[in-house]
Amino acid sequence: MKLPQSAFIREVGPRDGLQNEKQFVSTEKKLEWINLLVESGLSYIEVSSFVRPDWIPQLSDSVDLFTRLKKKDGVTYAALVPNKRGLMSAFEVDADEINFFVSASETHNLKNKNASTEHSMSDIRSMITECKNNKKTTRAYISTVFGCPYEGAVDQMKVINLANQLLDCGVDEISLGDTIGIANPLQVNQFLENLVKEVPVNRIAMHFHDTYGRAIANLYTSLLFGIEKFDSSNGGLGGCPYAPGASGNVATEDVVSLLHNLGITTNVDEKKLHQATSYISEQMNLKPVSKLFSVWNGSKESI
Amino acid sequence: MKLPQSAFIREVGPRDGLQNEKQFVSTEKKLEWINLLVESGLSYIEVSSFVRPDWIPQLSDSVDLFTRLKKKDGVTYAALVPNKRGLMSAFEVDADEINFFVSASETHNLKNKNASTEHSMSDIRSMITECKNNKKTTRAYISTVFGCPYEGAVDQMKVINLANQLLDCGVDEISLGDTIGIANPLQVNQFLENLVKEVPVNRIAMHFHDTYGRAIANLYTSLLFGIEKFDSSNGGLGGCPYAPGASGNVATEDVVSLLHNLGITTNVDEKKLHQATSYISEQMNLKPVSKLFSVWNGSKESI
Numbered sequence: 114m115k116l117p118q119s120a121f122i123r124e125v126g127p128r129d130g131l132q133n134e135k136q137f138v139s140t141e142k143k144l145e146w147i148n149l150l151v152e153s154g155l156s157y158i159e160v161s162s163f164v165r166p167d168w169i170p171q172l173s174d175s176v177d178l179f180t181r182l183k184k185k186d187g188v189t190y191a192a193l194v195p196n197k198r199g200l201m202s203a204f205e206v207d208a209d210e211i212n213f214f215v216s217a218s219e220t221h222n223l224k225n226k227n228a229s230t231e232h233s234m235s236d237i238r239s240m241i242t243e244c245k246n247n248k249k250t251t252r253a254y255i256s257t258v259f260g261c262p263y264e265g266a267v268d269q270m271k272v273i274n275l276a277n278q279l280l281d282c283g284v285d286e287i288s289l290g291d292t293i294g295i296a297n298p299l300q301v302n303q304f305l306e307n308l309v310k311e312v313p314v315n316r317i318a319m320h321f322h323d324t325y326g327r328a329i330a331n332l333y334t335s336l337l338f339g340i341e342k343f344d345s346s347n348g349g350l351g352g353c354p355y356a357p358g359a360s361g362n363v364a365t366e367d368v369v370s371l372l373h374n375l376g377i378t379t380n381v382d383e384k385k386l387h388q389a390t391s392y393i394s395e396q397m398n399l400k401p402v403s404k405l406f407s408v409w410n411g412s413k414e415s416i
Numbered sequence: 417m418k419l420p421q422s423a424f425i426r427e428v429g430p431r432d433g434l435q436n437e438k439q440f441v442s443t444e445k446k447l448e449w450i451n452l453l454v455e456s457g458l459s460y461i462e463v464s465s466f467v468r469p470d471w472i473p474q475l476s477d478s479v480d481l482f483t484r485l486k487k488k489d490g491v492t493y494a495a496l497v498p499n500k501r502g503l504m505s506a507f508e509v510d511a512d513e514i515n516f517f518v519s520a521s522e523t524h525n526l527k528n529k530n531a532s533t534e535h536s537m538s539d540i541r542s543m544i545t546e547c548k549n550n551k552k553t554t555r556a557y558i559s560t561v562f563g564c565p566y567e568g569a570v571d572q573m574k575v576i577n578l579a580n581q582l583l584d585c586g587v588d589e590i591s592l593g594d595t596i597g598i599a600n601p602l603q604v605n606q607f608l609e610n611l612v613k614e615v616p617v618n619r620i621a622m623h624f625h626d627t628y629g630r631a632i633a634n635l636y637t638s639l640l641f642g643i644e645k646f647d648s649s650n651g652g653l654g655g656c657p658y659a660p661g662a663s664g665n666v667a668t669e670d671v672v673s674l675l676h677n678l679g680i681t682t683n684v685d686e687k688k689l690h691q692a693t694s695y696i697s698e699q700m701n702l703k704p705v706s707k708l709f710s711v712w713n714g715s716k717e718s719i
Binding site for chain 1: 666
């Protein structure tokens with residue numbers, strides 16, 4: 114087992130982070146935050162989602178937000194869509210990449226999408242085809258991979274089966290989500306041992322939440338399997354509104370710090386990233402979850 | 417590599433936790449907190465230290481605190497001592513175990529103990545002998561094992577050499593401290609590969625800080641080497657006053673949650689532990705660092 118030389122962050126703060134915070138952050142502030150994230154070197158931003166505005170009012174400005182983005186070359190500005198109506202909106206605003214989601218747990222999928230997993234997969238298949246026709250790259254989230262707040266344990270073979278189905282219909286990347294942060298490194302290890310036999314590692318991203326403080330441990334375990342792509346949220350913002358008790362995506366700053374400490378390159382400038390963390394924290398009057406933040410702000414000596 | 421079946425927590429909150437918090441917690445409240453910790457099933461409490469009261473005023477009531485403890489059978493109530501004067505006090509109050517400390521980094525040892533590492537080791541040797549004569553078990557902390565805030569990298573062979581010296585003079589347990597939370601799991605892995613060749617694993621405890629969010633990852637890595645003893649602080653309180661930027665011991669609740677999730681027994685009741693976390697957080701008006709706390713307090717559904 115050998116660590117990769119470089120790794121790639123999918124910054125999901127503006128979408129996955131904000132959707133579970135109560136406050137509405139103005140479009141102007143979102144634009145400023147996204148610019149700071151891009152300036153730090155992040156090359157993938159999940160900007161927003163095209164869900165029903167009454168479901169997730171925090172992201173109700175997604176059309177306006179995408180329209181006003183000043184895109185930087187080499188950066189992917191992605192949109193999450195739940196259905197064809199959302200897909201049409203994402204096409205209209207010319208999102209660079211379209212992201213879909215399905216849950217490995219039937220109950221979670223039902224609560225999240227009001228449909229069976231099979232029905233959701235059928236919709237996603239058809240939408241991926243439309244994306245290909247429109248020359249858009251695609252990404253699919255499989256959520257509750259390591260446990261469901263309603264059903265408990267999740268069958269790992271069902272996850273691998275869903276991943277294979279998604280790859281068969283041509284999705285570019287699959288993000289495997291520990292939606293409630295319940296995974297432990299032993300479980301991640303056992304799961305990935307099976308997964309890598311069936312699925313090409315370079316099409317997989319891991320999406321960890323830090324509810325139980327295990328996200329970095331799980332992420333490190335994934336690195337040992339050659340996985341190079343990770344979702345994270347600046348400031349550790351977010352969670353999942355349909356997963357009770359879920360708290361916070363792993364913080365981008367903790368992920369970048371780990372990767373650099375391991376000698377893995379990311380193209381992210383930690384000091385510039387800290388400016389983005391400071392900005393969104395101040396705007397939302399929240400304390401960033403990463404303890405690193407207090408090191409940056411409080412320490413007179415570099416460590 | 418196989419995980420141990422059970423693990424043992426050394427609760428250092430009342431000493432290592434409180435010493436780096438600005439507030440003075442009254443003796444009464446400390447007693448109540450310690451009782452709650454013991455009631456949760458923790459069988460080892462580092463109660464306080466016998467340092468100069470003007471150096472660490474938060475722990476200036478250590479004599480009073482030890483005198484008023486209502487000890488429970490089967491629980492070890494330990495005292496940290498910096499020197500012979502402290503040792504005498506610890507003997508007088510009949511502390512169950514005496515804990516010493518030395519730093520693997522000369523500069524850190526100088527700032528922490530105003531002495532060279534060699535000088536400190538000579539003092540510790542002589543104090544361990546006195547403890548043996550008084551039938552007290554002993555524990556020695558080696559700090560800055562994975563990095564020093566003043567010197568940077570720390571020679572791993574120096575750490576192993578110090579550990580061997582301590583074992584030679586009969587210390588019962590050695591706690592290896594990542595004082596500034598800088599370690600990563602790769603580094604812990606490489607270090608432990610060397611350590612376990614030279615030192616019996618059952619005499620070693622690991623002491624991780626969570627400054628960069630890596631404590632749980634480092635702890636999991638240690639479990640894979642058969643290490644069963646871990647220092648942690650309820651609520652994630654604490655740090656090190658002589659290590660700028662150091663923030664917070666790993667939270668006991670995160671450690672227990674990980675261990676139970678891995679199927680490793682601890683004898684700790686998580687719900688009762690949560691009562692201790694709630695108590696000390698309310699008394700100190702601090703938010704516990706563990707995100708788990710918000711799950712316990714905020715979630716209506718069990719996960």
